[in-house]
Amino acid sequence: MEKRTRADTFVEEISASPGGEGICLCIQCGTCTASCPNADRMDHTPSQLIAMARAGMKEEVLSSNAMWHCLSCYLCTVRCPRGIKQTDLMHALECLAIREGLSSGRTRTPAMYRSFNDFVYSLGSLPEFGFMTWFYMLTNPLRAFRMIPVALSLLRHGRLSIKARRLTPEGTSQLKAILDKAESLGGAS
Numbered sequence: 001m002e003k004r005t006r007a008d009t010f011v012e013e014i015s016a017s018p019g020g021e022g023i024c025l026c027i028q029c030g031t032c033t034a035s036c037p038n039a040d041r042m043d044h045t046p047s048q049l050i051a052m053a054r055a056g057m058k059e060e061v062l063s064s065n066a067m068w069h070c071l072s073c074y075l076c077t078v079r080c081p082r083g084i085k086q087t088d089l090m091h092a093l094e095c096l097a098i099r100e101g102l103s104s105g106r107t108r109t110p111a112m113y114r115s116f117n118d119f120v121y122s123l124g125s126l127p128e129f130g131f132m133t134w135f136y137m138l139t140n141p142l143r144a145f146r147m148i149p150v151a152l153s154l155l156r157h158g159r160l161s162i163k164a165r166r167l168t169p170e171g172t173s174q175l176k177a178i179l180d181k182a183e184s185l186g187g188a189s
């Protein structure tokens with residue numbers, strides 16, 4: 001019987017996640033990394049992350065800050081000669097990192113996602129003022145005070161709303177059903 005390695009298991013786990021399907025097609029040409037506008041902020045470049053995943057370096061990949069710095073600009077996706085959806089792969093790694101409790105503590109993006117999801121799930125909408133205040137309270141309360149002048153300026157120009165717009169009860173329950181379904185299909189929340 002063929003012996004399965006740690007690398008096989010991790011690659012299969014990624015391939016089975018929505019967005020991770022193309023990982024085995026990578027030829028390590030580096031086009032995604034050369035195209036990525038945020039690669040210099042990442043501890044491992046997009047192509048390195050794929051190579052590490054295929055080498056079975058699960059903890060190193062899932063605790064990387066790289067996927068959390070992805071801007072979803074899709075440059076890597078449109079340029080990949082193998083048709084790999086690298087942007088989706090980055091988001092698949094984010095989901096796996098949250099699920100495995102390995103999401104990087106060096107970025108605030110998971111807290112941003114968490115706040116976003118909590119507000120949309122409970123209200124059916126995203127009141128910018130409450131959302132950002134909650135996000136700063138979770139991550140850096142002092143920053144919330146530093147952002148007050150920006151918030152006041154946005155309020156003055158009608159670009160920020162304090163009042164939450166709510167969906168109808170029926171709309172809210174439909175949205176919750178969609179989010180529950182997404183979670184049951186592997187999405188992290």
Ligand code: SF4
Nearest residue numbers: 026027029030032080
């Ligand atoms: S551009 Fe595509 S094939 Fe090239 S390294 Fe990136 S993911 Fe792999």
Ligand code: SF4
Nearest residue numbers: 036070071073074076
């Ligand atoms: S989608 Fe993400 S990984 Fe791809 S080039 Fe843009 S920032 Fe980099």
